[in-house]
Amino acid sequence: MNTSTIAPTNQNTQDTRALRVSGSRLWQSLMDLAKIGGTPKGGVCRLALTELDGQGRDLFSKWALDAGCTIRVDAIGNIFARRAGADDTLPPVMTGSHIDTQPTGGKFDGNYGVLAGIEVMRTLNDAGIRTRAPLEVVVWTNEEGSRFVPVMMGSGVFVGAFTLEHALGQQDAEGVCVRDALKQIGYAGEGDAAHPVGAYFEAHIEQGPVLENHEKVVGVVQAALGQRWYDVTVQGMEAHAGPTPMELRKDALLASSTLIAEVNRIALDRKPHARGTVGFLEVFPNSRNVIPGRVKFSVDLRAPDDAQLTDMDADIRAACERIAKESGTSINIEQVVYFPPQPFAPSLVEAVRRNAQDMGYSTMDCVSGAGHDAVYVARVAPAAMIFVPCADGISHNEIEDAEPEHLEAGCNVLLRAMLDSAGIAQ
Amino acid sequence: MNTSTIAPTNQNTQDTRALRVSGSRLWQSLMDLAKIGGTPKGGVCRLALTELDGQGRDLFSKWALDAGCTIRVDAIGNIFARRAGADDTLPPVMTGSHIDTQPTGGKFDGNYGVLAGIEVMRTLNDAGIRTRAPLEVVVWTNEEGSRFVPVMMGSGVFVGAFTLEHALGQQDAEGVCVRDALKQIGYAGEGDAAHPVGAYFEAHIEQGPVLENHEKVVGVVQAALGQRWYDVTVQGMEAHAGPTPMELRKDALLASSTLIAEVNRIALDRKPHARGTVGFLEVFPNSRNVIPGRVKFSVDLRAPDDAQLTDMDADIRAACERIAKESGTSINIEQVVYFPPQPFAPSLVEAVRRNAQDMGYSTMDCVSGAGHDAVYVARVAPAAMIFVPCADGISHNEIEDAEPEHLEAGCNVLLRAMLDSAGIAQ
Numbered sequence: 001m002n003t004s005t006i007a008p009t010n011q012n013t014q015d016t017r018a019l020r021v022s023g024s025r026l027w028q029s030l031m032d033l034a035k036i037g038g039t040p041k042g043g044v045c046r047l048a049l050t051e052l053d054g055q056g057r058d059l060f061s062k063w064a065l066d067a068g069c070t071i072r073v074d075a076i077g078n079i080f081a082r083r084a085g086a087d088d089t090l091p092p093v094m095t096g097s098h099i100d101t102q103p104t105g106g107k108f109d110g111n112y113g114v115l116a117g118i119e120v121m122r123t124l125n126d127a128g129i130r131t132r133a134p135l136e137v138v139v140w141t142n143e144e145g146s147r148f149v150p151v152m153m154g155s156g157v158f159v160g161a162f163t164l165e166h167a168l169g170q171q172d173a174e175g176v177c178v179r180d181a182l183k184q185i186g187y188a189g190e191g192d193a194a195h196p197v198g199a200y201f202e203a204h205i206e207q208g209p210v211l212e213n214h215e216k217v218v219g220v221v222q223a224a225l226g227q228r229w230y231d232v233t234v235q236g237m238e239a240h241a242g243p244t245p246m247e248l249r250k251d252a253l254l255a256s257s258t259l260i261a262e263v264n265r266i267a268l269d270r271k272p273h274a275r276g277t278v279g280f281l282e283v284f285p286n287s288r289n290v291i292p293g294r295v296k297f298s299v300d301l302r303a304p305d306d307a308q309l310t311d312m313d314a315d316i317r318a319a320c321e322r323i324a325k326e327s328g329t330s331i332n333i334e335q336v337v338y339f340p341p342q343p344f345a346p347s348l349v350e351a352v353r354r355n356a357q358d359m360g361y362s363t364m365d366c367v368s369g370a371g372h373d374a375v376y377v378a379r380v381a382p383a384a385m386i387f388v389p390c391a392d393g394i395s396h397n398e399i400e401d402a403e404p405e406h407l408e409a410g411c412n413v414l415l416r417a418m419l420d421s422a423g424i425a426q
Numbered sequence: 427m428n429t430s431t432i433a434p435t436n437q438n439t440q441d442t443r444a445l446r447v448s449g450s451r452l453w454q455s456l457m458d459l460a461k462i463g464g465t466p467k468g469g470v471c472r473l474a475l476t477e478l479d480g481q482g483r484d485l486f487s488k489w490a491l492d493a494g495c496t497i498r499v500d501a502i503g504n505i506f507a508r509r510a511g512a513d514d515t516l517p518p519v520m521t522g523s524h525i526d527t528q529p530t531g532g533k534f535d536g537n538y539g540v541l542a543g544i545e546v547m548r549t550l551n552d553a554g555i556r557t558r559a560p561l562e563v564v565v566w567t568n569e570e571g572s573r574f575v576p577v578m579m580g581s582g583v584f585v586g587a588f589t590l591e592h593a594l595g596q597q598d599a600e601g602v603c604v605r606d607a608l609k610q611i612g613y614a615g616e617g618d619a620a621h622p623v624g625a626y627f628e629a630h631i632e633q634g635p636v637l638e639n640h641e642k643v644v645g646v647v648q649a650a651l652g653q654r655w656y657d658v659t660v661q662g663m664e665a666h667a668g669p670t671p672m673e674l675r676k677d678a679l680l681a682s683s684t685l686i687a688e689v690n691r692i693a694l695d696r697k698p699h700a701r702g703t704v705g706f707l708e709v710f711p712n713s714r715n716v717i718p719g720r721v722k723f724s725v726d727l728r729a730p731d732d733a734q735l736t737d738m739d740a741d742i743r744a745a746c747e748r749i750a751k752e753s754g755t756s757i758n759i760e761q762v763v764y765f766p767p768q769p770f771a772p773s774l775v776e777a778v779r780r781n782a783q784d785m786g787y788s789t790m791d792c793v794s795g796a797g798h799d800a801v802y803v804a805r806v807a808p809a810a811m812i813f814v815p816c817a818d819g820i821s822h823n824e825i826e827d828a829e830p831e832h833l834e835a836g837c838n839v840l841l842r843a844m845l846d847s848a849g850i851a852q
Contacts, residue, residue: 208669225668229714239819241703241726242651242795243634246694248819253704254690257683264680268672277667278679280714281707288655288706288724298714300667369668393665393674 016424017358019127021415023408026119030407033059033099033115034107043398044107048100048142048153049077049178054185056099060114060139067121069137073189076167077141077182078154083121085134086425091198093131093422094381095120095414096138097373098154102146106400108205108390108407114139116203116411123415132423133198140373141187147172148181155373158194159380197381199348199421202374203410204385205402206366209393216364217409218356219387220349224368224375225273225302226309226341232259232320236329238285238293253283253292255327262319263299266312273367274312275302299333304367305341342375345382348417352384355416361409384417386410442850443784445553447841449834452545456833459485459525459541460533469824470533474526474568474579475503475604480611482525486540486565493547495563499615502593503567503608504580509547511560512851517622519557519848520807521546521840522564523630523799524580528572532826534631534816534833540565542629542837549841558849559624566799567613573598574607581799584620585806623807625774625847628800629836630811631828632792635819642790643835644782645813646775650794650801651699651728652735652767658685658746662755664711664719679709679718681753688745689725692738699793700738701728725759730793731767768801771808774843778810781842787835810843812836 036055037046046052057079061071064081072080082092097113117137124131140158145151148170150162157167168179182188206212211219236252260278267276281297299316303309317333324331356363368375368385377383388410391401462482463472472478483505487497490507498506508518523539543563550557566584571577574596576588583593594605608614632638637645662678686704693702707723725742729735743759750757782789794801794811803809814836817827 206669207666208671209665209674210669210671213674227668239635240633240796240821241701241705242653242728242797243632243636243821244701244795244819245634245636245698246690246701247697248635248639251690251703253707254686257686260680260683261687264672264677271673272671275667275670275672277677277715277717279667279709279716279718280712281679281709282712283705283707286706286708289703289726290705291703292705300715302668369670370666371668393670395666395669 016129016419019123019415021119021123021408021411023404025122026115026407026411027404029063029115029118030107030111033111037101039104039398041398043400044101044105045103046099046101047103047147048144049147049181049185051185053100054187057139057185057187060099063118064137067118067125069121073187074194075164075189075191076154076157077187077189078158079139079187081137083124083135085131085422087132088134090133091196092134092136093199093418094136094138094197095201095203095418096140097202097204098140098143100142100144102144102396104398105144105396106398108400108402109207109395110143112205112402112407113203116414119411120415120418130425131419132425133421135418135422143373148178152371152373152376155376159376161376164192197377200374200377200381200383201348201414201417202372202385203414204372204387205390205395206387206393207370207390207395210366211364211387211389212393214364215362217361217388217406218363218413219366220353220356220363221344221368221385221387222349222365223304223344224342224372225275225304226306227337227339228301228309228313228335229337230299230316231334231336232297232299233332234295234329236293236327237291239291241289241291244291249291250328251291252295252329255323255329255331256281256295256297258323258327259319262323263316266301266315270303270308270312273304274308275300275369302369303341309341339371342378344378344384348382348384348421351417351420352386352413355420356413359412361413386413442555442845445549445841447545447549447834447837449830451548452541452833452837453830455489455541455544456533456537459537463527465530465824467824469826470527470531471529472525472527473529473573474570475573475607475611477611479526480613483565483611483613486525489544490563493544493551495547499613500620501590501615501617502580502583503613503615504584505565505613507563509550509561511557511848513558514560516559517624518560518562519625519844520562520564520623521627521629521844522566523628524566524569526568526570528570528822530824531570531822532824534826534828535633535821536569538631538828538833539629542840545837546841546844556851557845558851559847561844561848569799574604578797578799578802581802585802587802590618623803626800626803626807626809627774627840627843628798628811629840630798630813631816631821632813632819633796633816633821636792637790637813637815638819640790641788643787643814643832644789644839645792646779646782646789647770647794647811647813648775648791649730649767649769650798651701651730652732653763653765654727654735654739654761655763656725656742657760657762658723658725659758660685660721660755662719662753665717667715667717670717675717676754677717678721678755681749681755681757682707682721682723684749684753685745688749689742692727692741696729696734696738699730700734701726701795728795729767735767765797768804770804770810774808774810774847777843777846778812778839781846782839785838785842787839812839
């Protein structure tokens, strides 16, 4: 796919500068969609390509058709709802996200980005505004990866991160493959709908605590962190805790503890954006009075640029070597996942910031620590993200929550940024 | 029970100074007993009060009767094999250990101490030596605690650490109680066989690497380490590893790692005998890209004297408080087990050292880090232990191994030390 861009026009007239989305309509749509798969605890369980996901897609499609869009579905089930522009030879200015959820997910993760796109369309319809380039709202298939891996499947196929065939063949825990699940719910489209994108914006709840912590409304996302994931095994010597003096031990958990502290230090040394996490750890034999003979754990390193991430990789490998020597253990470290850092397009990032500030919203530069469809799209088109706060930074949880006025603010920024990119037909 | 002692007599004549046990006979008895419950991998599985344990007890009893002993079984199934002395009003000089094993146990743990006692009897019979005080070889019931808890059940009842009724009522995983299991194998004795003990010696494989590491043959055991066991829970804040910056985290595993390093330091600061171990640890939710919200782990602190152990307790509690504050977590620490340190009787310890050195064996002062029946017996009678090396310090394992000449050496020391305590009838 060719990367195609159009220059921002900044042609908002005085009229469009006063334009605002309807926060209450956006909220109502979020609440209506959340009923499909709604859980007693107020969350949503709508796994990718289930019957419930099909119902959610149907509702989205209805709303898009009602807003005058035409709909195409590609072979991996991505839905593109297009609002014609004055010059439909231009690549579309696209927005969207996903509507599949985690098993105990919330109402906002993904859904917000999709329905903010619908709200932009509705607002433009109400104001009778025609853009120069066409607009598109996209629903990407299976972003969460809860039922089928890999995660971000629809956008991954769209940008060629992996093949359509690979994705269609993936099976869930019951052995149902993506190909059959798509047919089952009526969203097996035809052909490769990959097409040039003029600009891509994705509005999303932050899924972290930074905006809330700094009391900011709009997060101007500079980049998505690169990720290196590792499996580490520390092999020591299992022994009885009583008779074995400290100096004769090869304690695999003690060595692991030192390494966990190093993972933390490696990230802390690269403030504010680098991350280092050990989330998974298992001890063998895991008995109260036995010195651990073996410990397995994960390491997750993230950084906004690849040179930094490469440095961190060198640091963790050096730490493994040093700590193995000091502790008399052997330490094996193996990289199992690599996502390169993905900077967003400076002109679009600037459009997000400028429009947010112009409307009086407080802003903050930030990074995306998690993966999003926008991270894949940014490989083939200029892309940017708009973050809004979520309560206590909590996501992937039924108690996920967000303030209506924050969602409205992010949607207004999305509206203005899309207009900047698409231009107004005179 | 009254603690009753007799003064050591040191009356070994030139004849008895030349007296030696038969290492090959001792080894043969060990191998014969090991056939009962022997495993394909060369270990032994003979859980307490099973039919196999009954067969082992029968073989012991036969050997004891063959050696001219009289046998009594008490209500918890301890077997006392007595060789009459010249003055049977004197309290017996006792030795022994246990013959129950771990599910994947070895041939030597416990069995050595019992059969070394039998070998002492046989050696005295061959030499026609009559002691002043009577001698006893005891088989303590259920030292291992693999089938029934508490561990060291027979010696615990003997010294009143807990009641007979409590012990008899304990059930295994299938709901069989100790009382019924004893009847089943014919070892439910009558009445409380607790009786004054003049001196108690227990020969045992070290179950640790110290003697082997220092190339010594006889460990002169000064004391058994006191133990404090704790359950620790660190409560942090579960969060997504990507979007959560390092400075806003409350990482329960990172805080736990710092505490694990402290446990180690607290013990290292009190060389050479103190121990600090975290053997068990569980992470919640234990997912690769989620910052751990909660970690539970065990802490096992051991020290040879109670003042030191109390200091260590204060240190670990202070560390919990400090680390909780630094990490923004809350840390709960609860002591779940306390065994006081148990010094052994200086005169008996000295007898072990003197006799070992007199016979030209290399010796080393050491401590018992693990629990043994001798640790309970030491509460009511002068007691001491004799350690011999085991291969690579490994025990509670089918590959447990020991050198015949080391086992013979320990048995010779046992013979001489028992003669010192019991005296020779002129």
